[in-house]
Amino acid sequence: MIELIQAADDSGARLQAHLADEKDTETLGSALATVLSPGLQIWLEGNLGMGKTTLTRGVLRGLGHEGKVKSPTYTLIEPYVVSRLDLYHFDFYRFNSPDEYLDAGLDEYFAGEGVCMVEWPDKAAPYLPPPDLEVRLSPAAGGRRAEIFGHTEAGLRCANEMNKALEGAPRASAPD
Ligand SMILES: Nc1ncnc2c1ncn2[C@@H]1O[C@H](COP(=O)(O)OP(=O)(O)OP(=O)(O)O)[C@@H](O)[C@H]1O
Ligand SMILES: [Mg+2]
16 A cells, blocks of 8 residues: 655655555556646656556556556657547657657657656656656665655646545655
8 A cells, every 4th residue: 555755844745655566656646647737747767667657557547548558668659548638658768869859759749738758758858848747766665665746836736636635545754
């Protein structure tokens, strides 16, 4: 079960949680699905195998997508049209240089009303619109630590609403 960790500054701008297993990561994604708005830019950060694709699968399940969710590692983008909105899932891991983003011709996706979820955004960072929401995943006690930061008004609203959506989850104090 997802365990919310009280942020030290308690600003509400940040959500921290412990995700014990893959199911928790999907559940966090489903909670994110309930607070999405069109055009939201979401950066998914964390090393190889930290659960970025798993979280995106949770978002898509939450939006009602029942089909497969493939990692876009080779295709760069997997587009989804779901009931409420378009969602574009990107993975730029394979870029050797950010300039490869320019050759890929993806600008249109980032300019529209679709929600963009980007794995390995740092590999194309100079060319991407700045994120509204940043999700960082790291290893913690056999599972994962998730930290979510809102960088814009829309992103802050999402982080706060996710906190509310997960309010029933158990809480722990942040370790020093
Ligand atoms: N909270 C969790 N605790 C333990 N394992 C998890 C958790 N969340 C996801 N996993 C597992 O981590 C593995 C990698 O997940 P995933 O493919 O989503 O990572 P990724 O961050 O997208 O990796 P990549 O950078 O290679 O695309 C999967 O086997 C998944 O089941
Ligand atoms: Mg992935």
